Amino acid sequence: MTPPLGTATRDRLRIAIQKSGRLAEPARSLLAACGLSWRESRDKLFCYGESLPVDLLLVRDDDIPGLIADGVCDLGVVGRNELDEQAGERARNGLPPAYRELHGLGFGQCRLMLAVPEEWEWQGPQQLQGLRIATSYPAILAGWLQRQGIDAHVVELSGSVEIAPRLGTADLICDLVSSGATLAANHLKPVENLLDSEAVLAGPAGGFDDARAGLAQMLLRRVDGVLQLKDRKLLMFSAARESLPALERLLQDAGPLVIVPTQGGPAQGGSGQNGALSLQTMCEGAVSWQQLEELERAGARGLMVLTVERSLA
Ligand code: ATP
Ligand code: ZN
Numbered sequence: 120m121t122p123p124l125g126t127a128t129r130d131r132l133r134i135a136i137q138k139s140g141r142l143a144e145p146a147r148s149l150l151a152a153c154g155l156s157w158r159e160s161r162d163k164l165f166c167y168g169e170s171l172p173v174d175l176l177l178v179r180d181d182d183i184p185g186l187i188a189d190g191v192c193d194l195g196v197v198g199r200n201e202l203d204e205q206a207g208e209r210a211r212n213g214l215p216p217a218y219r220e221l222h223g224l225g226f227g228q229c230r231l232m233l234a235v236p237e238e239w240e241w242q243g244p245q246q247l248q249g250l251r252i253a254t255s256y257p258a259i260l261a262g263w264l265q266r267q268g269i270d271a272h273v274v275e276l277s278g279s280v281e282i283a284p285r286l287g288t289a290d291l292i293c294d295l296v297s298s299g300a301t302l303a304a305n306h307l308k309p310v311e312n313l314l315d316s317e318a319v320l321a322g323p324a325g326g327f328d329d330a331r332a333g334l335a336q337m338l339l340r341r342v343d344g345v346l347q348l349k350d351r352k353l354l355m356f357s358a359a360r361e362s363l364p365a366l367e368r369l370l371q372d373a374g375p376l377v378i379v380p381t382q383g384g385p386a387q388g389g390s391g392q393n394g395a396l397s398l399q400t401m402c403e404g405a406v407s408w409q410q411l412e413e414l415e416r417a418g419a420r421g422l423m424v425l426t427v428e429r430s431l432a
Contacts, residue, residue: 131172132334135192138164138177142318145226146196150175153341173334187323188217193331194338196224200231200256200295200316207258220319222342225349227318229297231256234307236284236291241310247271253280253289256313260293263313281305344430352402353425355379357395362418366398369413374401395420401427 136146155173157166166175176192183195184205195218202220209217233252235241244267253274254260260273274289281301283289295316296302296309320342327335354373358366367376379397398419406424414422 129329129331131168131174132194132331132338133174133176133192135176135178135183135186135195135197137180137183137196140180142180142196142198142227143177145224146318147175149196149224149226149342149345152345153338171334172330173338184218184321187321190323193322193327194221194335195321196318197321198227198229198316199223199319200229200259200314202319202321203314204256204258207262211258211261216324218321219324221322222320222339222346224318224320224342225346227316229295229316230309230312231259231293231314231316232296232309233291233293233311233313234281234296234302234309237306237308239291239308241308244269244311247291250290251288252291252293253283254293255280256293259313281307340431344432347432348427348430350404351427352404352406353399353427354402354406354422355397355399355425356414356419356422357397358418358420359395363396365417366414366419369410369417370400370402372403376400 134150136150137143150173154170155168156170157175158169159166164177166177168174176186178186180197180201183192183197184202186192187195188209199220202218206216206218209215233247247264247267247269249271251272251274252260253276255275255277257273257275264271264273274283276283276288280292280294282305283292284307285305292307293313294302299309302309320339322335326332354370363376370376377399379399381397402424411422411424
C-alpha cells in the first residue's frame with residue numbers, strides 16, 4: 120500500500136526521481152546499481168523498496184526541490200540547474216536554505232548559457248546593459264547579472280525560450296544547452312556559460328536524526344562506489360622483474376602497478392612461475408588492443424582486462 124504523502128516516515132527513506140524525461144532512466148539505473156529494487160504501485164507514482172527500506176516517488180523534476188524542502192521526500196535526483204534556481208528563488212524571498220547537493224551523479228550534463236542571434240558580434244557581458252533576456256532560470260540569471268554589475272531585463276518564460284528573439288519578446292536568451300543543436304536551429308549562438316550542470320543527489324540542508332541518517336549514508340557510499348567504478352578496468356598480467364621499468368612507462372596514466380603476492384612468490388622472498396611477477400593495475404576508461412600489444416612487446420604475459428563490478432573504498 121502507498122503510505123500517505125506528507126507524513127514524515129522515520130524508518131524508511133523516500134527518494135524523488137523524475138517520472139519521465141532525461142533524468143528518469145539514468146536515475147533508476149544508478150539506484151538499481153546501488154542494490155535497490157522496488158515493487159511498483161498501480162498508479163506508477165510510488166515504488167515500494169523491497170531489498171532495502173528505500174522507496175521511490177516518481178514526479179516532475181521541477182517539484183523535487185520543493186518536496187525535499189517540505190519533508191515529503193528525503194532525497195532527490197534532480198538537475199543542479201533546477202536545484203540552484205529554486206534555492207536562488209528561496210533566498211530572494213528571504214527563506215532559509217532548505218536543501219543541499221550531496222553528490223554529483225555524472226549524467227544529465229548540460230550548461231546554462233547565454234545565447235545571442237548568430238549575427239551579433241559578442242564583446243562581453245557589458246553589451247547586455249538594458250537588453251531583454253528570456254529564460255526559465257530567472258534567479259540564476261539575476262544573480263549572475265548582479266555579479267557582473269549589469270542592469271538588464273529578465274523575461275521569465277516557462278518554455279520555448281529559444282524562439283523569444285524571433286518573436287521579438289526578448290533580445291537574447293539564457294537556456295540549457297547540451298549539443299547546441301536547438302540553438303543552431305534557431306540561429307542563436309552560445310556566448311557565456313552561467314552554470315555547468317549535471318544530475319545531482321540532493322538532500323535536506325539539515326540532514327536526518329533518525330534511521331534515515333544511516334540509510335542515506337549507506338546509499339551515498341554505494342553511489343560513490345558505483346560512480347568510481349564506472350569505466351574502470353582492472354588490468355592483470357605477469358612479467359619478469361627486469362621488464363618493470365618499461366611496463367611502468369607504458370602504464371603512466373594508470374594507477375600504481377601492484378605486485379600481487381603469490382605463494383612462494385616475491386612477498387615470501389621468491390618469485391612466481393618461471394621467475395615472473397604477478398602484476399595488476401587499475402585503468403581509467405577502455406584498454407585498447409593496441410595498448411595490450413605494446414605491453415606484450417614490453418614483456419607482459421597473460422594479459423587480462425577485467426570489469427570491476429563492486430568495490431568499497
Ligand atoms: P518534467 O516533465 O519532469 O518537468 P522537463 O521537461 O522539465 O521534465 P527534461 O527535459 O527531461 O525536463 O530535463 C530534465 C533535466 O535534464 C534538466 O533540468 C537538466 O538538468 C537536464 N538536461 C540535460 N541536457 C538538457 C538539455 N539539452 N535541455 C534541457 N535539459 C537538459
Ligand atoms: Zn521540468
